[in-house]
Amino acid sequence: MREALIDVTRLLDRTMQGRLPTGVDRVGLEYVSHFRERATALVRFAGHWIELSPSDSERLFAALLQPDAAFNQLIRRLVARAATQSLGRRFTIPRFMFNTGHSGLELVQYVKRLQHSRLRPIFFVHDLIPITHPEYCRPGECAKHRLRMNTVLANGHGVVTNSAQTLAELAAYGKAGGLPMPPATVALLAPARLPPPAATMPVEAPFFVILGTIEPRKNHWLLLQVWRQLIERLGAGAPRLVVIGQRGWECENVVDLLERCEPLRGHVFEQPGCSDAELAWYLQHAQGLLFPSFSEGYGMPLVEALIHRLPVIASDLSAFREIAGNIPEYLDPLDGKRWRELIAEYARPESMLRAAQIERMKSFTAPTWEAHFEHVETLMERLRAAAP
Helix, strand or coil: CCCEEEECHHHHHHHHCCCCCCHHHHHHHHHHHHHCCCEEEEEEECCEEEECCHHHHHHHHHHHHCCCCCHHHHHHHHHHHHHHHHCCCCCCCCEEEEECCCCCCCCHHHHHHHHCCCEEEEEEECCCHHHHCHHHCCCCHHHHHHHHHHHHHHHCCEEEECCHHHHHHHHHHHHHHCCCCCCEEECCCCCCCCCCCCCCCCCCCCEEEEECCECHHHCHHHHHHHHHHHHHHHHHHCCEEEEECCECCCCHHHHHHHHHCHHHCCCEEEECCCCHHHHHHHHHHCCEEEECCCCCCCCHHHHHHHHCCCCEEEECCHHHHHHHCCCCEEECCCCHHHHHHHHHHHHCCCCHHHHHHHHHHHHCCCCCHHHHHHHHHHHHHHHHHHCC
């Protein structure tokens, strides 16, 4: 029997819907890649926990890492076959179980199943934003995320977080609620492995990118207002903005500007679906990445920009400073005037500020997945040593 289970429920659901992987999904896929020879796949379906055999797990893992047109048919066949053998299993042998996407942690039956098993869950916590900043999330998400974090703290044998900031927030939440803090480690996330970019320019004029789901927390609205001002002042000479990311929730004001603001036409371009090759293309040729978020647990676009030697103008968040030190330009996410000034400055070919940031980038060392899993493996060794 293999030493671990990987809960792939979220990954399967999103892939079967044909949805592009989010940052959370990319983390899950890296865990699949790293542990695929030492783990079996766990699928939660209709209240049942279904474990695939080692050979079928290998087929499922391979399909997740490289999905094709036959993906849905294969997954249905593998899960149906496993269900006949796995329904009602109590999971009485001690093994690690990875849940890397917060999936199901708010459900009462999830907690009961854990408590009636001998599984040793290791949870990956991405952020506590629905608790610390509920105003930027869907209604009801705060209460749901509290249940998730309660499950992590009360039932987790180990915790992995993406930053020291996230770990500090989790520990503070647990302390305030009188919940124990399981053994934990901070393991920074590596950027996606992007293909070489095309040499041609994707946009003729100097342009900037903002990368991430369109939602209130990402502060797209500020940038679109800034861009309207830049166009009013500079006319055709204003830089362009490429908005890369799918539309999320409660973003009607941003959508209204994207669809109905006439001055933005020809200057602001929306890219809801962007392949890795296209992302590399934009990052390689842009003047800078703009990251005006109000809150982040990590900030993968920042890492992706810096490894492409793309300057960053970002909100002054502790998670960003933990990743990038003093390299980016940091400013208040509400200071529209300063955002406009820096964007105009960085758009200039001879910008001294931009050249200075590129010089600072020479000191940047990107996180790697090898280093990430060294931390995870060390945590697992600690847990093995402490096991009765």
